[in-house]
Amino acid sequence: MTDYNGYIATDTIEGAEDGPLAGKTVAVKDNISTKDVQTTAGSAMLEGYVPPYDATVVERLKDAGATIPGKTNMDEFGMGTTTETSAYGAVENPVAEGRVPGGSSGGSAAVVAAGDADLALGSDTGGSIRCPAAFCGVVGIKPTYGLVSRYGLIAYANSLEQIGPIAPSVEDAAELLAVIAGPDERDGTTRDARDNGTDYEFAAAADGDVDGLSIGVPTELLDGADEAVVETFWDAIDELESQGASYHEVALPSVEHAVEAYYVIAMSEASSNLARFDGVRYGTSGSEATGGSGDERSESAGVSGGEGNWNESFAQAREEGFGEEVKRRVLLGTYALSAGYHDKYYKKAQDARAWVKQDFDEALSEADVLASPTMPVPPMKRGESLSDPLTMYLADANTTPVNLANLPAISVPAGETDDGLPVGLQLVGPAFGEQTIIRAGSALA
């Protein structure tokens, strides 16, 4: 275990003897299923849940020779920007005392930043790999939608999320991405990079050559950002320019509405996905959930086989098993999909999503990559976001548009503020343009 609470559990899973990741430790976010090893997704609802199968990415890690040193702490079901909503306690930022590590893959970024794992897997629904990578001063990649199998990932918002790597360097992240990427017949949304004009030679692309690279900078993503963050961002762009890249400003008017559209879509999908947690097939049944330290699972205390009816039992199990942020999102998603409100929220959010896609396509027709600060703010102080959910949601302004557009993006360390807080640079590429963002990012890290 770690003193910053990066792991939920540290059961070791050994991989094959040989392979590209032999001798490396790869920590795995706790919403990714590991056969015979507890997988909680940071929720009391799944305390004691032991998957009977491996996620495809875990199978691939084992085949590649990696050792999994533990399951990393995370915001409950991936719902958070600070890794403070876990039922297993908040994670501290190992490189910025008193600050959050970012979320929701905060444990994965923290164990890499602290050197307790060589590499880690996270998942990114609206920034959950890039945000903690930025806040902990490491590298994180959110792949093109469909590049990596989601089989065995506990779903939050299927149409938006991807599993991806977190690593100390771009080259290491690229190497891990090559292991987990590729089509999977158990996830019908996966697509083969080779059918999309490219291949899986990601690590070879980390050659740092940005001579002639054209960078578009969407002004909308700088407007509301913290001054110290913007200053560090421009320093990083200057550095890329000095290595032969050029930049120009681009307009992405649709992104002004992206964060709202993201939350409506993500919450709506969550309200449907999380309906499966009823305390009957798995998960905690009513009067059983404790969260955190619980080590007893009563065989008889559950209401599932007792008095009451289905609806009452489910509602009680879900009241006890879900934390406050999860309830908030499931209820708002239920509201957005309910009769009379669907057109006002969900349909408009889908319009916004299509608009964001068009905007990105246009901007990327005149630039190789688009650059912005990964997060508009430096890592927040611990505890200050929990009582103000809307402010926490708005911090995802720069990362959520990328998920709406299904595009790949990388966060690389851009430097630090004068107060020594890490700042991330986000580079967005065209669909299946992983090699372009890896090459550009490797000029900095």
Next chain:
Amino acid sequence: MSDNAVDGDEVAHVADLARIDLEEAEVERFTEQFGEILSAFEALDEVPETNRDADLTNVMRPDEVRECLSQEEALRNAPESEAGQFKGPKVS
């Protein structure tokens, strides 16, 4: 900030639809927060109607019997089971 986008009854109604019991204090807190969050979502009214013809194709596979979880594995995480089946609460 409009605080009257939803009232406590509506929050309770949605919680009922979502099958989540809420304590009184949660209903009060959510009522206030939902007012703020939903008024932020109002910004979506400004989004123009956009052509959403996505380039999507169905992904099919032959419907064939293949290896799957054993009954024991499938039941392993159920709080209660009986005679090889999940055991749930009464239907009514």
